[in-house]
Amino acid sequence: MIRFENVGLRYGLGPEILRDISFHLPARSFQFLSGPSGAGKTSLLRLLFLSLRPTRGLVNLFGQDVSLQSKDAIADLRKRIGIVLQDFRLLDHMTTYENVALPFRVMGRDESTYRREVIDLLKWVGLGERMDALPPVLSGGEKQRAAIARAVIARPQLLLADEPTGNVDPTLGQRLLRLFIELNKSGTAVIIATHDIALMDQYDARRLVLHQGRLHIYE
Numbered sequence: 035m036i037r038f039e040n041v042g043l044r045y046g047l048g049p050e051i052l053r054d055i056s057f058h059l060p061a062r063s064f065q066f067l068s069g070p071s072g073a074g075k076t077s078l079l080r081l082l083f084l085s086l087r088p089t090r091g092l093v094n095l096f097g098q099d100v101s102l103q104s105k106d107a108i109a110d111l112r113k114r115i116g117i118v119l120q121d122f123r124l125l126d127h128m129t130t131y132e133n134v135a136l137p138f139r140v141m142g143r144d145e146s147t148y149r150r151e152v153i154d155l156l157k158w159v160g161l162g163e164r165m166d167a168l169p170p171v172l173s174g175g176e177k178q179r180a181a182i183a184r185a186v187i188a189r190p191q192l193l194l195a196d197e198p199t200g201n202v203d204p205t206l207g208q209r210l211l212r213l214f215i216e217l218n219k220s221g222t223a224v225i226i227a228t229h230d231i232a233l234m235d236q237y238d239a240r241r242l243v244l245h246q247g248r249l250h251i252y253e
């Protein structure tokens with residue numbers, strides 16, 4: 035489902051921050067991505083989300099060589115990916131409910147077919163009382179949960195999450211991990227970038243570790 039071959043990445047004329055990255059991840063797999071601050075976790079997620087192109091090497095996603103795809107084809111591939119970024123990217127003029135329901139709206143679905151599902155998920159992530167609030171009045175942890183709910187609501191084929199428990203307490207962190215595990219069991223491949231060793235210790239999963247530009251995989 036995801037194949038990298040000898041991928042290298044540098045920003046501008048800077049040093050190569052990812053070097054000779056080669057790996058293969060199957061559909062429906064679950065993995066943590068870790069490594070010291072600045073090791074390139076966010077950059078690797080951006081390569082996977084196709085918002086960044088590698089400087090060299092091959093990125094193959096859903097069986098497609100990404101370098102050969104048109105802009106429209108890239109946009110279609112991205113629709114199959116849910117992503118939670120560290121800055122959340124919520125739309126400030128829409129309520130929490132509307133933000134989370136956005137993937138369904140983009141698909142052109144009628145609200146009556148998803149309203150219950152969105153409300154149930156908002157309750158599950160502890161935002162049942164905040165559904166009508168606009169993002170600017172949410173706390174950091176509430177924004178993070180809204181971003182997670184939006185990323186998972188339409189059950190994408192691939193979920194990418196950058197420090198998804200960075201702003202919540204350990205109990206809520208466990209609850210969010212359960213959400214990712216359930217999503218994975220229903221067929222989504224999951225990659226969670228995190229520094230949180232306690233979180234990784236809660237679930238026996240493959241670990242991808244970035245160190246000095248290289249990726250080490252521990253099954």
Ligand SMILES: Nc1ncnc2c1ncn2[C@@H]1O[C@H](COP(=O)(O)OP(=O)(O)OP(=O)(O)O)[C@@H](O)[C@H]1O
Pocket residue numbers: 045048051069070071072073074075076077078
């Ligand atoms: N847009 C950019 N332009 C130039 N350099 C960048 C850019 N984005 C990231 N970098 C550099 O690339 C390296 C990897 O950054 P990245 O954010 O991918 O690491 P990270 O492992 O996610 O870090 P953290 O755990 O602190 O979030 C860092 O040295 C960073 O300064």
